[in-house]
Amino acid sequence: MLPDRTADTLIEKLNYAIEGIIYAARTQKNFRFHLGAAALVLLASAIFSVSKGELIIVLLVVSLVLIAELFNTAIEELVNMISPQANAQAKITKDIAAGAVLLSAVVAIAIGCLIFIPYLISPAFKAAGFLHSLNSREQAAYITLFSLLVVIILIVISKAIFGKGEPLHGGMPSGHSAVAFSIGTAIAFLTSNALIIALVFVLAIMVSHSRLLLKIHTRREVVVGAVLGCLVTASIFILFRWCF
Template sequence: MNKKKKQDIIQSFNVAIEGIIETIRTERNMKFHSFCAVVVVMLTIFLGVSRMELIALVTSVSFVLVAELLNTGIESFVDLVSPEYNPFAKRAKDVGAGAVFVAATNSVVVGYLIFHNKISVQFGQFFVLLKESYSNIMVFIIVFILLLVIGLKSYFNRGTPLRGGIPSGHSALGGALFMGIFFLTDDKRIFYLSLFLLILVLQSRVEGKIHTVLETIIGVILGMGITYIFLSLLNI
């Protein structure tokens, strides 16, 4: 009996874990909530929270995940018993979705109350560090532009992250470096030399048939614009 009872308990755990994995695998909202939960855990590690704040965060995150699991169960059951449209089936699904919304709203409020001041302080220190070093600013801008270019290429679904597509990553980086040099020096000779190099970069992307003229123009405008905004805001 004890062995059978132990096996039943283990099986119950297996079923529960399989249900969670299946929900994460098949439900887009559950994937998003799980990602947010990971972000919250990382923030608690890097920013540090008190015991009561940790309890509030864990409770809120668990509340959202439980609500999403129950909502998925409700939707699956309703689809099983009522494959055709039924106002009661719609009502059941709407109520389940409403429960998730309430839980998510609660978690956002709790997260804001706990992390707002901590994140503000950390970002304040981050920008102080940037302003103290021009090289730090340019590294940050280049990384930001690279991530933005990859994101835009994925959105437009053209080319690969490192080759082709819109916008041109090389042109964006060339524009960023050109604008960085523009802010760094008043020497006209350096300005014209950097401009000439930028034109060569654009010409090589078009000549190699890797990008169209429009893609390179969009890239260089993107790189120059973002760099100008950051350097202007930081009063470089």
């Protein structure tokens, strides 16, 4: 039977809360990862001397991710206590909680890119005129490679959050699907030839379908990978065009 905490003092309740955070940090590798990422983001905020408004936004999104991870841990512990055996409803509950963490992380990454990329690009690229000194093909290559790198990082983070599959094999989302549709989206931004765009996306669909045929991924994992690849790549191309 759980102890009655209604008569506990404020200090005791504060201790319970801190113990919960310590437990999550000690037992949950994803929470430790998010803590490390939060520390790096705050360090970057100090290095780049972001504005007060930007710092408030950074603190809010960092808190959002950490709070989502704490809720996810609490839900997993509760589900494990109620249903220690494998159960379809328990799996759905855990997946939804993990999905909330993923969504908060994607939003945090998007906001982080909007805040920090101008600080990274303006001094290093705009001032030196680096990208402007390149021809259009070289610029396209840089942006495409950067998009693929971001997509791959998000894939690895997503698989770590969901705890299924390996970084390069299986799990949520499909890495092959995400990369294939990322390349397709990049080509769609780089050419106006409808036939080429159609052929590239047909190839992306074939790559994604092969993951289903090999039973490496579920249909949902493939679809999420495709959407992730398209959205991230399109956002980066639009962002670079806006900055330059």
